[in-house]
Amino acid sequence: MGGGQSGLAAARALLNTGLTPVVLEAGEQTAGSWPSYYDSLTLFSPARHSTLGAMPFPGSDDGEGDRYPHRDEVVAYLTRYADRLRADGADIRTRTRVCAVESDGSGGFVAATADGRRLRTRGVVAASGSFANPHLPRLPGQESFTGRLSHVADYRNPAPYIGRRVIVVGAGNSAVQVGYELAQVAAVTLATRAPVAFLPQRVRGHDIHHWLAATGFDDLPPEWLAAMLGATLVLDEGRYQNALSSEAMRRRPMFTAFTPEGVIWADGTHEPTDAVIFATGYRPNLDYLRPLGALDTDGAPRHAGGISTTHPGLVYVGLEFQRSFASNTLRGVTRDAEYVTGPLAAHVRNAPAALFGP
Structure with a gap:
């Protein structure tokens, strides 16, 4: 099938x-x-x-x-x-x-x-x-949100989001890549439960996939990997980290609820937003x-x-x-x-x- x-x-x-x-x-x-x-x-x-x-x-x-x-x-x-x-x-x-x-x-x-x-x-x-x-979490107030709510599976390009306030939920490759692309035309916040963990795209002159094969990492069983990795890793040549460091793309701890106009962050503050994209796997x-x-x-x-x-x-x-x-x-x-x-x-x-x- x-x-x-x-x-x-x-x-x-x-x-x-x-x-x-x-x-x-x-x-x-x-x-x-x-x-x-x-x-x-x-x-x-x-x-x-x-x-x-x-x-x-x-x-x-x-x-x-x-x-x-x-x-x-x-x-x-x-x-x-x-x-x-x-x-x-x-x-x-x-x-x-x-x-x-x-x-x-x-x-x-x-x-x-x-x-x-x-x-x-x-x-x-x-x-x-x-x-x-696609996995779409359910959060308090989600049904009342009047903005655009979607999963990254439905995302194609930044055109619908130009000039908008957008929250991308997730800390994986898709979340960071889409968030970075949107940040060129929109005000983007990356909402994650923990800081984004980066893995260098190139190490000692070779792409990381060279080392995954050469070291035998690709042969490790999932039971071992679960203990070793600990977090989702985002491949990066440096531009994504730079975007977060310069706040061209913000990161905030995951929000706790929706309101009709936006979200409520973990510290209790409310922020209006036009769109939320779940990149939640x-x-x-x-x-x-x-x-x-x-x-x-x-x-x-x-x-x-x-x-x-x-x-x-x-x-x-x-x-x-x-x-x-x-x-x-x-x-x-x-x-x-x-x-x-x-x-x-x-x-x-x-x-x-x-x-x-x-």
Whole structure:
């Protein structure tokens, strides 16, 4: 389920095992959420560290390997990747939204689509990402706020905010990048629960992603990372820190409530504002697995490293911190796809029966 980078990586891994994958993508193109990201988005990783599987990202092997590709380059890259998969035998179907996955009662599954079809399968790869499920907190007075309230998933460019008073909520890369862009045309305040933690984009002459790979950091399990990191880190070459230091973009501790005209800050002061943008992350978009009983009470998948702990034959690709720091990135998703498709292929081929008999 899903035809973005995670679904395409899984399709390649399945082809490599000798299986023919059927990729079901709800959108009109095989680029996942990338076409919907904001207009100015560039990758956090340089071209040479943004390759999906064995198909190099354009320019990654020449003098342009250290540049940071634009959103539209990623869309074009994923589209070409899907075309290659089709040529190798993958069945990729766009405009096919999966509404529910159920057990077929005999070790397989039935996927029900929005157009009324029911597809039987021995195995399921849930690779639907999280962009379609943005997390929007609820705060006192939120319903009464008369300004513009949105999630960063809906942000495209600064045009609607020119000359406005804007609060961006969040301390991650998207919050800081969007806040910085808006600060060129608007009065921007970054609302966070703790000071923004920055990570240098370049260290000792190399992009940080070089060191993430060279030191083995990308191999650290999420259980260790949770204790090591402690906070969300924002990649920065210096301009974001400078903007905060110079108050070209302010930062204040998170506000506690909305009023019809604005917000109430933690110190009790009221500030009028025209717009609030929540850059507060996303949750896995997996509601179609609820009928199966594969999710916990919060809608999170029950899994170990991307392999379902509730249903043999169900695996996940593209979950944040699924197996490592890089799990839901172009550079990391292929390793996770290869990890989960081995056991999946064994299930599809009914390996236990082949070994021990029916």
